[in-house]
Amino acid sequence: MPYQEKSAWILLLASLLSYGWYVTTVLGSLAGAPLQAAAYQAPLLWSIGVSLVAVIVLHILAAIVVPGGTGKMDQRDRDIYRLSEYTGQSFVVIGALAAMAMALAAWHPFWIANVIYLCFMLAAVLSTITRIALYRFGFHPW
Amino acid sequence: MTRITNSIRTLRFAQGEMTQADLADQVGVSRQTIIAIEQGKYSPTLEMAFQIARALKTPLEDVFQFPQG
Numbered sequence: 001m002p003y004q005e006k007s008a009w010i011l012l013l014a015s016l017l018s019y020g021w022y023v024t025t026v027l028g029s030l031a032g033a034p035l036q037a038a039a040y041q042a043p044l045l046w047s048i049g050v051s052l053v054a055v056i057v058l059h060i061l062a063a064i065v066v067p068g069g070t071g072k073m074d075q076r077d078r079d080i081y082r083l084s085e086y087t088g089q090s091f092v093v094i095g096a097l098a099a100m101a102m103a104l105a106a107w108h109p110f111w112i113a114n115v116i117y118l119c120f121m122l123a124a125v126l127s128t129i130t131r132i133a134l135y136r137f138g139f140h141p142w
Numbered sequence: 143m144t145r146i147t148n149s150i151r152t153l154r155f156a157q158g159e160m161t162q163a164d165l166a167d168q169v170g171v172s173r174q175t176i177i178a179i180e181q182g183k184y185s186p187t188l189e190m191a192f193q194i195a196r197a198l199k200t201p202l203e204d205v206f207q208f209p210q211g
Binding site: 001002072074075076077137138139140141 | 170171172174175178181182183184185186187190
């Protein structure tokens with residue numbers, strides 16, 4: 001498995017697990033209270049922070065435990081990376097526009113923060129799934 | 143799906159059983175990229191196609207084929 005595909009798997013798992021933990025923690029702390037009353041700030045920051053650290057540690061472990069390939073990208077890696085990032089970027093734009101509209105409409109910060117985080121997570125998931133699919137099933141840039 | 147086919151595998155063996163890793167080193171790409179090209183899972187850039195042909199000491203059109211029709 002190419003190093004870049006391994007990296008995509010790590011990012012995908014880290015994104016899904018950290019977001020899953022965040023949602024479970026916030027919903028679990030509600031105890032019947034409305035959603036926007038949830039203490040979401042600390043879990044959100046922990047979720048992002050732990051996810052970043054986990055990605056770094058897992059990359060190091062993957063390089064040690066599952067050797068094969070290097071972090072050096074060749075033309076195919078760059079082509080696949082570029083297309084997958086373009087694909088994921090759509091959700092970043094959607095998240096930014098949604099957050100801007102919510103702020104203009106004076107929505108509660110809970111919803112603004114969460115729509116941004118959700119779209120970041122969806123962008124990462126879409127981007128990494130695209131990357132894995134292009135490595136697995138082929139890629140013809142022209 | 144691409145209609146471009148290639149004879150890299152055959153030509154590697156004709157070049158003294160050159161391995162995928164050897165070819166990858168000469169072209170400056172990963173072995174996985176050579177495997178993907180051989181299997182028709184990746185269409186290389188024109189520059190990479192010329193590098194592969196040069197490494198195999200074969201004209202470009204003998205390495206890659208594009209059938210008409």
